[in-house]
Amino acid sequence: xxxxxxxxxxxxxxxxxxxxxxxxxxxxxxxxxxxxxxxxxxxxxxxxxxxxxxxxxxxxxxxxxxxxxxxxxxxxxxxxxxxxxxxxxxxxxxxxxxxxxxxxxxxxxxxxxxxxxxxxxxxx
Numbered sequence: 001x002x003x004x005x006x007x008x009x010x011x012x013x014x015x016x017x018x019x020x021x022x023x024x025x026x027x028x029x030x031x032x033x034x035x036x037x038x039x040x041x042x043x044x045x046x047x048x049x050x051x052x053x054x055x056x057x058x059x060x061x062x063x064x065x066x067x068x069x070x071x072x073x074x075x076x077x078x079x080x081x082x083x084x085x086x087x088x089x090x091x092x093x094x095x096x097x098x099x100x101x102x103x104x105x106x107x108x109x110x111x112x113x114x115x116x117x118x119x120x121x122x123x124x
Contacts, residue, residue: 082106086103086106086107086108089103089108090109091107091109091110095110097117
């Protein structure tokens, strides 16, 4: 007796339990019944699944409002983080004069330093 993939060759393969139930209900001369069946049983899945995205087939009626609320929340959190960063940024070396440096327009320390430099040049 030889074995292949853990099973002996003499062990009969058991048919699927639904095979006989399907064969009994199908008129073999009328293939339209077989086509309507879709080739087998449907995959069981839950009809209602809760998820943050809204489930299996979601298209909420208020998606525009939901999107606007989320964009406003993201913008608000970003603005608060930006403001905190600009107020608390500390530099030991300031950017060179005349060179493009974007944060010089909103960083408190750099703005005050450039005002002092400008006043020092005027008074000198």
